[in-house]
Amino acid sequence: MSPGRVALFVTMLAIAVGMLYPFWVMISDSLHTQSQFISGSGFSLGSWRQLSAALPVGRQVLNSTVICSMSIFVILAVGLPAGFAFAKLRFRASSLVFLGIVSAMMVPLQAIVMPEFVNVTRVGLTSGYFGAVLVYAALGTPFSIFLFTTYFRGVPDELVEAGIVDGLGYVGALWRLVVPVAVPAIATVTVLQFIQIWDDLLVGLLFIQNTADRPITVGLAALASGRTTSIPQLMAGSFVSALPAMLVYLGFQRYLVKGLTMGIDR
Amino acid sequence: MAAITFDGVTKIYAGKPAVDSLSLHIDDGEFMVLVGPSGCGKTTALRMLAGLEEITSGALSIGDQVVNNVLPKDRDVAMVFQNYALYPHMSVAQNMGFALKIRGESKAMIAEKVRAAAEILRLSDYLDRRPRALSGGQRQRVAMGRAIVRSPQAFLMDEPLSNLDAKLRVEMRLEIARIQRLLGVATLYVTHDQVEAMTMGDRVAVMRDGHLQQVATPQELYDRPANDFVAGFIGSPPMNLLTTRVSHGADVTLDILGQTISVPTRYAAAFSLPASGEVTFGIRPEDIVIATEGLRARVERCEALGAETLLHLSVNGPGASQHLVAKTGPRTSIVAGDDLSVTFALEHAHFFDVASGATLRAAS
Amino acid sequence: MKARRLTLSQRRQLAGVVFALPALALVIGLIAIPIGQAVYYSFTQWDGITTTWIGTSTWTQAFHNSDLWTALKNNAMLLLWVPIALGLPLAIAVLLHQRVAGWKIFRSIYFLPTAISWVVLGLVAERFFAYQGTLNSILHAVGLSGVTTNMLGSESTALAALGITFVFTMIGTNTMLFLTGLATLDPSLEEAARIDGAGRWRIFRHITLPHLSRFIQLAFVMTVIALFSALFSLIFVMTGGGPGYATTTMEFLIYQTGFSQGQFGTAALYGIILFLITGAVGIIQLRLIGSDK
Numbered sequence: 076m077s078p079g080r081v082a083l084f085v086t087m088l089a090i091a092v093g094m095l096y097p098f099w100v101m102i103s104d105s106l107h108t109q110s111q112f113i114s115g116s117g118f119s120l121g122s123w124r125q126l127s128a129a130l131p132v133g134r135q136v137l138n139s140t141v142i143c144s145m146s147i148f149v150i151l152a153v154g155l156p157a158g159f160a161f162a163k164l165r166f167r168a169s170s171l172v173f174l175g176i177v178s179a180m181m182v183p184l185q186a187i188v189m190p191e192f193v194n195v196t197r198v199g200l201t202s203g204y205f206g207a208v209l210v211y212a213a214l215g216t217p218f219s220i221f222l223f224t225t226y227f228r229g230v231p232d233e234l235v236e237a238g239i240v241d242g243l244g245y246v247g248a249l250w251r252l253v254v255p256v257a258v259p260a261i262a263t264v265t266v267l268q269f270i271q272i273w274d275d276l277l278v279g280l281l282f283i284q285n286t287a288d289r290p291i292t293v294g295l296a297a298l299a300s301g302r303t304t305s306i307p308q309l310m311a312g313s314f315v316s317a318l319p320a321m322l323v324y325l326g327f328q329r330y331l332v333k334g335l336t337m338g339i340d341r
Numbered sequence: 342m343a344a345i346t347f348d349g350v351t352k353i354y355a356g357k358p359a360v361d362s363l364s365l366h367i368d369d370g371e372f373m374v375l376v377g378p379s380g381c382g383k384t385t386a387l388r389m390l391a392g393l394e395e396i397t398s399g400a401l402s403i404g405d406q407v408v409n410n411v412l413p414k415d416r417d418v419a420m421v422f423q424n425y426a427l428y429p430h431m432s433v434a435q436n437m438g439f440a441l442k443i444r445g446e447s448k449a450m451i452a453e454k455v456r457a458a459a460e461i462l463r464l465s466d467y468l469d470r471r472p473r474a475l476s477g478g479q480r481q482r483v484a485m486g487r488a489i490v491r492s493p494q495a496f497l498m499d500e501p502l503s504n505l506d507a508k509l510r511v512e513m514r515l516e517i518a519r520i521q522r523l524l525g526v527a528t529l530y531v532t533h534d535q536v537e538a539m540t541m542g543d544r545v546a547v548m549r550d551g552h553l554q555q556v557a558t559p560q561e562l563y564d565r566p567a568n569d570f571v572a573g574f575i576g577s578p579p580m581n582l583l584t585t586r587v588s589h590g591a592d593v594t595l596d597i598l599g600q601t602i603s604v605p606t607r608y609a610a611a612f613s614l615p616a617s618g619e620v621t622f623g624i625r626p627e628d629i630v631i632a633t634e635g636l637r638a639r640v641e642r643c644e645a646l647g648a649e650t651l652l653h654l655s656v657n658g659p660g661a662s663q664h665l666v667a668k669t670g671p672r673t674s675i676v677a678g679d680d681l682s683v684t685f686a687l688e689h690a691h692f693f694d695v696a697s698g699a700t701l702r703a704a705s
Numbered sequence: 706m707k708a709r710r711l712t713l714s715q716r717r718q719l720a721g722v723v724f725a726l727p728a729l730a731l732v733i734g735l736i737a738i739p740i741g742q743a744v745y746y747s748f749t750q751w752d753g754i755t756t757t758w759i760g761t762s763t764w765t766q767a768f769h770n771s772d773l774w775t776a777l778k779n780n781a782m783l784l785l786w787v788p789i790a791l792g793l794p795l796a797i798a799v800l801l802h803q804r805v806a807g808w809k810i811f812r813s814i815y816f817l818p819t820a821i822s823w824v825v826l827g828l829v830a831e832r833f834f835a836y837q838g839t840l841n842s843i844l845h846a847v848g849l850s851g852v853t854t855n856m857l858g859s860e861s862t863a864l865a866a867l868g869i870t871f872v873f874t875m876i877g878t879n880t881m882l883f884l885t886g887l888a889t890l891d892p893s894l895e896e897a898a899r900i901d902g903a904g905r906w907r908i909f910r911h912i913t914l915p916h917l918s919r920f921i922q923l924a925f926v927m928t929v930i931a932l933f934s935a936l937f938s939l940i941f942v943m944t945g946g947g948p949g950y951a952t953t954t955m956e957f958l959i960y961q962t963g964f965s966q967g968q969f970g971t972a973a974l975y976g977i978i979l980f981l982i983t984g985a986v987g988i989i990q991l992r993l994i995g996s997d998k
């Protein structure tokens with residue numbers, strides 16, 4: 076290797092260290108008791124052992140998982156048919172409706188959070204997961220529809236028509252022909268939404284009233300705002316919460332990249 | 342199985358008719374080829390029959406049922422698409438059995454029908470493959486297989502051979518015709534290739550700009566084209582069409598740029614020629630004979646095709662010339678630049694109205 | 706039977722409407738209607754239960770409220786970090802694009818923080834900036850003990866700490882975008898330029914950068930939108946908007962006004978302002994995506 080390449084390699088190694096810093100902090104800080112942490116010496120697994128007393132991680136990870144799954148299910152259940160409709164069924168004014176839905180991508184939740192909160196509370200959905208699921212689904216649907224519509228437009232019309240001549244209705248054509256062909260697009264939406272929803276704080280904070288139903292991010296934020304929080308425990312909890320999204324990311328990296336650069340790389 | 346009837350069927354796209362009052366009857370078991378240049382409305386006609394396209398006006402029936410508003414799945418027709426449209430996520434066997442599966446037939450029954458169809462199409466060794474792992478010809482046969490396992494009321498095929506290379510196309514031409522005769526299902530086959538039309542169809546329907554020009558057997562189309570368009574479209578190279586001035590004497594005399602040819606009355610009698618004025622005189626390249634005297638022409642170009650030679654001739658008059666193609670035998674000594682004389686096998690002459698293009702052949 | 710009389714295309718259109726309807730209902734019910742409500746409530750005295758129409762006075766009051774201006778100013782100050790949030794990833798992407806040994810592993814590592822919640826990154830950042838945190842250890846180690854600070858604790862530095870954290874959180878996404886852009890660059894172009902004797906910088910400046918312009922635009926828009934609408938988690942765990950209002954941005958101001966002070970109408974009004982800001986940026990993004998077709 077030339078000296079230039081070596082310098083390059085070293086630089087990249089240094090950046091890698093920087094990017095791994097959060098993981099190092101979470102792991103190393105969690106391997107103390109609170110007193111060891113303050114004094115700056117000694118190691119212990121104590122914080123990990125007592126983690127569930129401070130933070131019901133098991134329950135909260137389960138909550139996060141259920142909320143993510145339900146939201147993604149709703150997003151796919153409404154997004155796939157809509158994408159199919161906009162790409163292949165073309166009803167009157169469909170391109171206008173499509174434009175309207177896609178524009179909703181640009182609306183940040185914060186801009187409408189007051190009426191949203193009041194509405195969802197008024198219909199009594201803030202007890203249990205459903206309020207949060209509905210809000211996540213509404214926020215995730217526009218992008219998913221954009222992605223599915225773009226993808227379905229690339230599926231030849233003849234594929235659908237062959238199925239229809241073979242005896243399928245539109246529902247059958249969607250589920251038995253288009254959806255199986257659209258697995259990469261579905262994976263992209265699923266992975267993007269999983270990470271987005273798993274990592275979110277605001278919706279979980281406002282739209283889930285019962286402490287027991289809290290997702291892990293809300294649990295962490297609440298724990299962090301406590302006065303006597305043990306930092307090693309907080310870091311242990313952080314690590315637990317980061318793990319699932321990291322694994323999903325590592326497993327499906329290419330779908331993530333695809334979704335992120337949708338519409339621009341071609 | 343059933344007959345198919347287009348009765349004044351029209352399709353209008355954005356104010357412009359793509360198919361204009363098409364009336365066409367396809368008998369049960371008949372192989373009907375719909376032929377015409379690209380953009381003439383063939384696909385549109387086929388798609389209306391499949392139920393993939395709305396009919397603007399007219400009535401379309403399968404058997405004795407008008408199907409204008411019947412859903413595709415209730416029409417029981419099978420379609421072969423130009424690009425095959427195989428289901429990419431299914432194996433060959435699943436592709437072929439899919440329509441049966443939708444209709445809820447038993448697994449054993451489906452397997453048996455797929456096996457039988459695969460036998461006919463010589464696909465038995467490929468049943469577990471995905472379409473992506475097949476050659477173009479094999480994909481084409483799977484598309485055929487998907488249609489034939491269903492034993493439908495009718496087969497609809499839209500240029501099914503146009504994505505194949507020339508050799509395979511000739512092979513599949515025979516293959517499709519053989520299978521259709523074997524199964525005896527009414528078939529509407531769309532192509533822009535007149536050779537396919539002539540070799541495959543029981544009858545051929547020629548279309549142009551959304552209008553049906555003529556429906557007839559291949560031989561009839563060749564011998565008695567209804568107008569100059571059909572005459573020029575069927576046959577390769579196409580019929581020569583010359584503008585001539587007609588006059589009647591003992592024989593009928595045609596004036597071509599100052600030169601005259603006389604048509605014996607016994608041949609001219611089959612046509613109702615005007616007493617004077619212009620008519621379009623049609624003669625096929627194979628009906629032109631090189632002779633020592635006759636119509637003088639200059640050889641512009643010689644195309645040796647092996648078994649035969651095409652001579653591109655020009656007939657020159659004062660300030661104008663007309664082009665003519667003649668077909669002669671192989672190994673000719675004629676070269677470009679030669680002057681020669683030709684006569685015509687006038688028993689095979691055609692006459693068309695100059696303005697409308699319609700044949701002047703008297704109704705028999 | 707009525708269904709019998711529908712034509713084929715009517716049936717197709719009907720199916721299309723039915724298929725699009727659930728999504729449409731979701732978007733109308735949870736996004737479009739709340740926008741309308743927010744506009745309406747911004748003209749009322751509203752505590753979430755009772756509304757009293759008070760006309761434009763909420764608006765005039767709001768614009769005399771120093772909190773709003775502080776939040777807008779904080780957002781504006783944070784915008785200064787956007788060039789870094791783009792430049793750093795661009796540099797990293799260019800390094801990755803050299804495809805040095807193990808570059809794919811580096812790529813995965815660089816993108817890894819993208820998967821982590823900003824709640825967690827905020828907690829980690831807090832550890833970094835804390836008095837006994839990493840930053841001060843580093844300063845100490847390089848002999849700068851004199852400048853050790855508690856960045857999050859001081860009004861003058863807290864926003865900068867937030868900006869630095871923001872830059873860190875954007876590195877993964879933006880690097881990913883730029884790397885994708887670089888991958889679509891035809892290598893023969895660079896080669897030709899090199900043969901013509903162009904230096905590295907000139908190649909970057911005149912070939913690579915113009916090629917990336919669309920990706921840079923998209924990254925810019927996404928970064929700005931994130932800055933206005935995705936910092937909530939970071940602020941919530943790092944500073945709570947403080948000290949004072951030093952790190953209160955528009956989105957955090959909405960949360961505080963509505964949920965800590967119970968002034969729903971004013972919070973809805975702030976939401977409209979945020980909506981207008983991101984909407985303007987969003988229109989640019991739509992045009993970027995749309996111009997592709």
Ligand SMILES: Nc1ncnc2c1ncn2[C@@H]1O[C@H](COP(=O)(O)OP(=O)(O)O)[C@@H](O)[C@H]1O
Nearest residue numbers: 354355359377378379380381382383384385386
């Ligand atoms: N979906 C459509 N919308 C508008 N015009 C169409 C559509 N499909 C076909 N056409 C027009 O109708 C005419 C006939 O097309 P088509 O049936 O595809 O011709 P062919 O199959 O004979 O080549 C063409 O002029 C074509 O441009």
Ligand SMILES: [Mg+2]
Nearest residue numbers: 380383384385
């Ligand atoms: Mg066609």
